[in-house]
Every structure is written in structure tokens, then in C-alpha cells.
Amino acid sequence: MKKEILIPNCNSCPNSNSAICKLKTDEKEKIEQIKKGQFYKKGQQIFELGTNANFVFCVYNGKIKLTKLGKEGKEQIFRFSKKGDLLGYRSVLSNEPYNASAVVMEDSIICQIPRDAFFNVIESNYSLSLDLIQLLTKDLKGAEQHLIDVAQKTVRERIAEALITLINTFGFKPDNKTLNIKITRSEIAEIASTTTESAIRTLSNFNNEGLIHLDGKRIIINDLIQLQQNTNLL
Amino acid sequence: MKKEILIPNCNSCPNSNSAICKLKTDEKEKIEQIKKGQFYKKGQQIFELGTNANFVFCVYNGKIKLTKLGKEGKEQIFRFSKKGDLLGYRSVLSNEPYNASAVVMEDSIICQIPRDAFFNVIESNYSLSLDLIQLLTKDLKGAEQHLIDVAQKTVRERIAEALITLINTFGFKPDNKTLNIKITRSEIAEIASTTTESAIRTLSNFNNEGLIHLDGKRIIINDLIQLQQNTNLL
DNA sequence: CGTCAGCTTGATTACTTTCAATTGTTGTGG
DNA sequence: CCACAACAATTGAAAGTAATCAAGCTGACG
Numbered sequence: 001m002k003k004e005i006l007i008p009n010c011n012s013c014p015n016s017n018s019a020i021c022k023l024k025t026d027e028k029e030k031i032e033q034i035k036k037g038q039f040y041k042k043g044q045q046i047f048e049l050g051t052n053a054n055f056v057f058c059v060y061n062g063k064i065k066l067t068k069l070g071k072e073g074k075e076q077i078f079r080f081s082k083k084g085d086l087l088g089y090r091s092v093l094s095n096e097p098y099n100a101s102a103v104v105m106e107d108s109i110i111c112q113i114p115r116d117a118f119f120n121v122i123e124s125n126y127s128l129s130l131d132l133i134q135l136l137t138k139d140l141k142g143a144e145q146h147l148i149d150v151a152q153k154t155v156r157e158r159i160a161e162a163l164i165t166l167i168n169t170f171g172f173k174p175d176n177k178t179l180n181i182k183i184t185r186s187e188i189a190e191i192a193s194t195t196t197e198s199a200i201r202t203l204s205n206f207n208n209e210g211l212i213h214l215d216g217k218r219i220i221i222n223d224l225i226q227l228q229q230n231t232n233l234l
Numbered sequence: 235m236k237k238e239i240l241i242p243n244c245n246s247c248p249n250s251n252s253a254i255c256k257l258k259t260d261e262k263e264k265i266e267q268i269k270k271g272q273f274y275k276k277g278q279q280i281f282e283l284g285t286n287a288n289f290v291f292c293v294y295n296g297k298i299k300l301t302k303l304g305k306e307g308k309e310q311i312f313r314f315s316k317k318g319d320l321l322g323y324r325s326v327l328s329n330e331p332y333n334a335s336a337v338v339m340e341d342s343i344i345c346q347i348p349r350d351a352f353f354n355v356i357e358s359n360y361s362l363s364l365d366l367i368q369l370l371t372k373d374l375k376g377a378e379q380h381l382i383d384v385a386q387k388t389v390r391e392r393i394a395e396a397l398i399t400l401i402n403t404f405g406f407k408p409d410n411k412t413l414n415i416k417i418t419r420s421e422i423a424e425i426a427s428t429t430t431e432s433a434i435r436t437l438s439n440f441n442n443e444g445l446i447h448l449d450g451k452r453i454i455i456n457d458l459i460q461l462q463q464n465t466n467l468l
Numbered sequence: 469c470g471t472c473a474g475c476t477t478g479a480t481t482a483c484t485t486t487c488a489a490t491t492g493t494t495g496t497g498g
Numbered sequence: 499c500c501a502c503a504a505c506a507a508t509t510g511a512a513a514g515t516a517a518t519c520a521a522g523c524t525g526a527c528g
Contacts, residue, residue, distance in 0.1 A: 068378065070386035071466055078378055093364075094371035099378070129363045130327075136370040137328035143377035144302065144312055144333070150385045151427035152304035155484070185507060193385035195485060200508060216493080217506095232305055389516065419475065429517060434476060450525080451474095 007037030007060055007109060015084035019131040020058050020113075027121050035111045046087065046102040046110060053091035053098050055112040059083055062108020063170060063181060066100045067190070077190040078146065079139070080105075080169045089132060090139075092118060106182060150193045153232060158192035159202040160230035163212070165191065167221065179219040206230075241271030241294055241343060249318035253365040254292050254347075261355050269345045280321065280336040280344060287325035287332050289346040293317055296342020297404060297415060300334045301424070311424040312380065313373070314339075314403045323366060324373075326352060340416060384427050387466060392426035393436040394464035397446070399425065401455065413453040440464075 008014070010028040015021055020031065037060065040046060046057060049068060064081040078100070081087050091098045092115045122129050149161060163179075170181040189199035203219075206212045211227050213220040221227065242248070244262040249255055254265065271294065274280060280291060283302060298315040312334070315321050325332045326349045356363050383395060397413075400422075404415040423433035437453075440446045445461050447454040455461065 068382055070382045074386055076382050076385055078381060090371050090374065093367050096371075096375075099375055123360065126357065126360070126363075129360075129367065133327050133363065133367060133370065136367065136374060137324050137330075140324065140370060140374045140377060141333055143374060143381060147312060147377060147381045147384060148302055148304045148310050150381060151310055152308055184505095196507085197486080197509085198484060201484095204508080418473095430474090431476085431518080432516060435516095438476080 007111060010035065010111075013060070015060065017084040018058055018086050019089075019128060019135065020086065021084070022131065023121065023125065023128065027125060030121060031113055031117060034117045035113045037109060037111045040104040040108045040110060042104055042107055044104045046104065047098045049099065049101045050097045053088055053096065054115050056089045056092050056115065056118045057087035057102075058111045058113060059085045059087060060109040060111055062110065063105040064102050064108060064110075065105050065187070066102055068100050075190050076193060077187060078143070080165075082169060086135065089118070090136065093132065105187075155192065155194045155198050156202050156205070157230060157232045158194065159188065159199060160206070160227050162188055162191040163206075163219070163221070163227060164231055167224070172221070177220050177222070179221065182217060183219075184217070241345060244269065244345075247294070249294065251318040252292055252320050253323075253362060253369065254320065255318070256365065257355065257359065257362065261359060264355060265347055265351060268351045269347045271343060271345045274338040274342045274344060276338055276341055278338045280338065281332045283333065283335045284331045287322055287330065288349050290323045290326050290349065290352045291321035291336070292345045292347060293319045293321060294343040294345055296344065297339040298336050298342060298344075299339050299421070300336055302334050309424050310427060311421060312377070314399075316403060320369065323352070324370065327366065339421075389426065389428045389432050390436050390439070391464060391466045392428065393422065393433060394440070394461050396422055396425040397440075397453070397455070397461060398465055401458070406455075411454050411456070413455065416451060417453075418451075 010020065010032040011025055013021060020028070023031070035058070040062065046064065047053075047055075059081055061083045064085075064087065065077050066079040066081065066087075067075050067077050070076050081102070087102055087110075088098060122132070149158060153161070166179055166181055166183070170179065172178060173180045185200050185203070186196040188203070189196045192199060203212070203214060206227070207214045209226075211221075211223045211230070213222055244254065244266040245259055247255060254262070257265070269292075274296065280298065281287075281289075293315055295317045298319075298321065299311050300313040300315065300321075301309050301311050304310050315336070321336055321344075322332060356366070383392060387395070400413055400415055400417065404413065406412060407414045419434050419437070420430040422437070423430045426433060437446070437448060440461070441448045443460075445455075445457045445464070447456055
């Protein structure tokens with residue numbers, strides 16, 4: 001209960017990038033009245049693949065991975081969410097169960113918006129539905145590119161690309177070179193669709209070649225340019 | 235010019251599945267006034283990746299593949315369109331260049347709807363934008379599933395899956411067992427993200443095992459159940 | 469009926485996974 | 499605070515899968 005008090009009101013939310021943030025004051029007020037903020041600990045699940053999509057989630061802060069199980073229980077990470085992102089809206093919009101599981105990578109605070117309230121706002125707001133369409137097209141484009149990458153690139157290229165994705169999503173720590181996300185080797189493997197061992201070997205190569213520096217779980221990017229060249233962008 | 239006369243008016247179009255078809259009569263009339271039908275020969279390109287998205291296309295009839303070039307000019311087929319499908323709406327909606335190339339696999343008749351007219355109808359029609367959102371979410375779901383498939387399945391599983399996709403998309407000829415699409419081995423390889431040789435070898439295995447029967451370009455499905463089991467669905 | 473594109477097969481090579489064994493790290497309860 | 503348990507990272511060796519390379523075949527079409 002006390003945790004919820006930490007969440008600012010939508011109208012004074014410091015995030016500005018989410019589709020919700022762009023709403024008019026009175027529409028935000030509608031959502032404000034009914035939304036609930038919640039604290040999630042690292043490793044906690046926000047929602048699970050296959051369950052009913054009753055809420056849209058708006059990330060106040062934190063880091064989230066979206067995963068799906070493949071064959072033999074092998075996980076695949078296919079997207080991340082962070083501060084200001086909207087989560088689960090796709091399933092809510094299409095009236096289907098959640099299509100993935102969302103798991104918190106670092107402690108997060110996330111607001112839940114009940115599906116009805118969400119629809120309510122869409123119905124009266126043409127520009128929100130356009131915004132959502134934009135989000136969807138962006139995700140779709142990303143997914144298709146990712147598909148081609150996995151299909152045609154080597155493990156080395158995919159690991160380089162996973163690192164670039166992490167940089168683009170979570171950025172650096174204040175030192176401007178340490179990746180600002182705590183992530184395991186096997187999670188990196190799950191982004192690049194390879195095995196943990198191959199991920200380790202490849203990272204180790206990058207390390208030996210001086211492109212990155214590995215210090216336990218900390219990943220320091222020494223040579224972003226070289227790294228990008230290794231992704232073999234089209 | 236004469237070709238265009240072949241295209242029925244939107245209000246009497248026999249297709250019923252497209253988002254356009256579901257519009258009200260007067261909205262269809264608006265589109266009818268401005269749309270243009272065109273005939274495309276096998277192999278012809280409807281639009282090309284990277285060019286301006288000025289039209290939404292509505293497939294009156296025919297079969298289309300959506301492709302993207304990967305590294306070293308290797309093509310990847312990532313979706314098909316057929317009778318009644320909408321094409322290119324995603325790029326139009328998000329105001330971006332086409333994100334893929336669309337190529338006609340068998341002679342087709344396709345209507346072009348100028349982008350402004352399309353937006354015009356969306357703006358006045360909340361339910362169309364919801365329909366489009368549904369389409370997008372469906373495509374996105376498909377793309378994500380495809381990603382996991384490519385990432386985690388063997389070539390054999392992927393080829394089986396490609397066949398299933400072809401069946402689901404284009405169905406059978408009247409004999410109820412011959413695949414109703416003319417497709418090359420290398421195109422099948424491009425669906426399954428593998429090489430032509432591997433595709434051939436795998437098809438040949440299925441043939442020897444009696445799951446399918448290859449007769450030149452004709453692909454006859456003998457044992458759909460077995461084939462489905464070979465896809466190793468999750 | 470010749471040509472060109474598509475199809476097929478075999479042999480070799482390269483890349484990645486798998487398996488196994490070991491070391492390192494972290495969080496927890498006594 | 500230590501010790502232990504559980505999890506994470508690392509490395510080497512072997513096995514497997516699929517890509518590549520090379521060559522010959524087949525069939526459709528002008």
C-alpha cells in the first residue's frame with residue numbers, strides 16, 4: 001500500500017515518451033483515477049504468456065524483458081521495456097491472452113491500467129489509436145528485422161548485435177562506457193538465439209580483441225565502432 | 235486501361251475478408267471513386283523496399299510474397315498475401331517507406347488506394363482503425379513466432395513448417411491434396427531460412443518417407459498429420 | 469531443339485551445439 | 499561472519515548439422 005504512494009500522479013509523471021503521457025490532462029485524469037502503481041522485485045513476473053490480458057502496464061521505472069519459451073523450454077528474449085514504455089497493450093487491443101511473459105530484470109515500479117479504462121480512452125481519442133498503431137508498426141518492423149538477423153547472421157554477428165541492442169535500450173552508466181543493465185551470459189544468449197557457451201566464447205573473443213572489457217558481470221564497451229562493424233548491418 | 239474495367243466496384247467486390255470490405259457502403263463508395271485496379275504479371279513487383287509508401291494495396295485476386303534482402307543479397311520471404319488481403323498499410327500508417335518488397339508469384343489483380351484517401355476513411359471510422367490494429371497484432375504475433383521457430387528449430391522442422399504455412403495460406407487444388415501455389419525450391423528455402431540445397435534434400439526426405447509426393451513442381455501432401463508432427467509445434 | 473534456369477546429388481568444410489568437468493560468485497541461515 | 503548451497507561462468511573435446519562447392523541433370527519455353 002505504501003509503495004503505491006510513491007507513484008506520482010499521471011499528470012505529473014516525469015516520463016514523457018509513453019503514449020499515455022501524450023494524452024490531454026483530462027484524459028490522464030481518467031486514467032489516474034483508476035490506475036494502480038506497483039513495486040516489482042528483480043525476477044518477478046508482471047504477466048505470463050497465455051493468461052488473460054486484463055491490464056495495460058505503463059513502466060514508471062525499471063527494466064523488463066519479454067520472453068517466450070521455445071522448444072525444450074529454451075527461452076527467447078525478443079524485446080525489452082524500460083521507463084516510460086507501454087506493455088501488454090497489444091494483447092489487450094486484440095482481445096487475446098498475453099502473447100509473452102514479462103519479467104523484471106531490475107527492481108521496477110509499474111502502473112496497471114485496467115483494460116476497460118484503456119479502451120475508454122482510445123474510443124474517444126483518435127490520436128491515441130494512431131500512436132498505438134505507430135508503436136505496433138515499430139515493433140513489427142523490429143521483429144521482422146530480428147528474424148532476418150537470426151536467420152542469416154553468425155553467432156558472432158548476433159552477439160555483437162545483442163550488445164548494440166542493450167546499449168540502445170538501456171544506455172551506459174555515468175562513466176559512459178559501462179552497460180547500464182545487469183544481465184547474465186545466458187540472457188545474452190537468449191537475445192542472440194544461441195547457447196550460453198557460445199555466447200561466453202564470443203564475448204570472450206570480443207574481450208581478447210579489445211572491443212569490450214569484461215569485469216565479472218560488468219560489460220564495458222571499448223570500441224563501439226568496431227562492435228557495430230561486427231554486427232554486419234545490411 | 236481495359237484491364238481496369240475487369241475490377242468490380244468495391245461495393246460489389248466478392249471478397250469479404252479485407253478491412254476495406256467491412257466498411258459501410260458510403261465509405262466504400264469514397265474509396266471506389268479514387269481507387270485504381272491493376273493487373274500484375276508473375277514476377278512483377280508491386281512495391282519495393284525503401285520507396286515512398288503512397289498507396290495501400292487491396293488484393294482482388296492473386297498470390298504475393300513479401301520479401302526482404304538479408305546479407306549478401308540472400309532473400310527472406312516473411313509473409314504472403316492473397317485474395318482479399320491488404321498490403322502496404324503498415325508503412326502508410328506509420329508514414330515510412332515500404333519496409334519490404336512485394337512480388338507477384340502468380341498473375342494478380344490488385345487495387346491501389348492512395349494514402350490520403352485511406353487516412354480519410356480511418357479518421358472517420360474508429361472501427362477501421364481497430365481492425366487495422368487487429369491486423370497488425372496478428373502480423374506481429376506471427377513474426378515473433380516465426381523468429382522463435384527460425385532460432386530454435388532444425389531445417390527439417392522449418393521446411394515442414396513452411397509447407398504447413400503454404401497450405402494454410404493458399405490451400406489445396408480441387409483434388410484436395412496438391413498445394414495450390416506454384417513455387418520454386420529456392421523460394422521454399424527462403425521461407426524456411428535455409429539454402430536451396432538443404433530445402434531440396436529435406437523435401438526429398440519427406441518424399442522418400444511418403445509424407446509428401448513430389449511431381450516436378452507439384453507438391454502433393456500425403457500425410458498432413460505426420461507433416462505437422464515434424465514441425466515440432468510447441 | 470537449343471538454351472537457361474531450376475533441380476539434384478555427393479563430397480568437403482565450417483560453424484555451432486552438446487557434453488562434461490571445473491571454477492567462480494552470490495545470497496542465506498546458523 | 500562463515501560455510502554451504504545454488505547458481506553462473508568458463509573451457510576443452512567430440513559430435514552433429516547445415517552450408518558451401520562442384521558437377522551433372524531436367525524441363526520449360528522461345
